[in-house]
């Protein structure tokens with residue numbers, strides 16, 4: 001079963017049809033429009049799915065799942081292709097059932113409408129042959145406003161929701177949603193109202209504690225509480241724990257409140273920690289398998305945001321890492337069955353020599 005939430009039905013008041021960077025005035029107009037025009041459960045605007053080619057089907061009721069995990073992928077450049085080339089080789093040898101895209105799907109400033117050619121150049125073409133559903137999470141670059149990655153134009157992310165109806169593989173029926181696939185349930189969460197570099201402080205719809213986050217928290221509470229799958233994965237673009245340069249929630253990029261993500265930290269502790277086995281995130285262009293993170297109540301933080309870029313920095317060592325890499329691009333795989341989850345991290349160095357760098361198995 002797929003649970004849809006927050007499907008957009010909104011006007012684009014005040015937004016330039018050509019600019020990728022609306023000015024402050026249009027940004028605020030957009031935020032105000034969001035306050036009145038978002039309706040949970042409304043029909044997706046745009047091209048009906050029925051008019052597009054058949055969507056790659058979700059493997060509902062699966063007893064096992066093989067998952068490709070990528071994050072921060074949408075550059076369309078050689079590094080992204082090197083990562084997807086490696087994923088294609090794995091897919092030919094042992095096929096994936098689904099992929100997770102952990103946000104920053106369209107660099108640098110997100111799409112200009114649901115028919116933007118960037119969906120072709122930064123998603124469809126690089127992922128050719130990886131023909132299965134991609135469960136997509138929104139990232140800060142997908143919600144850009146004044147400068148790329150500021151996360152301040154939340155309406156821009158809705159273009160990625162609308163693109164769901166135009167693609168066989170891009171799966172994003174709403175800004176936040178869940179997908180039940182038998183052996184595992186996936187909960188895709190949108191933390192941007194709590195983590196944007198330009199917070200929506202003037203809109204009762206989007207602000208922290210506003211209508212949108214209230215609806216999302218109620219939905220997530222119920223969805224996690226009623227999930228009966230052996231394994232539960234929550235996906236957020238912004239991590240809770242992070243040894244990379246973006247830092248952890250509460251002190252993102254060393255910024256003071258409210259820009260440091262304290263509200264995102266509180267949200268994760270209140271609504272996710274201890275309720276799912278895994279929290280999968282991107283944002284930092286690195287790969288990390290963290291353990292025993294205080295505040296997460298046993299939920300394991302995995303970071304995989306290196307599908308097109310790497311940060312080339314040292315670990316802060318704030319959190320205990322079983323594996324971490326800040327040098328190379330890469331991706332992860334999950335092999336899920338009712339009793340175990342096998343996680344493998346692949347590194348794709350600049351010379352293209354792919355290596356399996358880390359593997360571990362979690363048991364129930």
Ligand SMILES: [Fe+2]
Nearest residue numbers: 104139140283
């Ligand atoms: Fe990001």
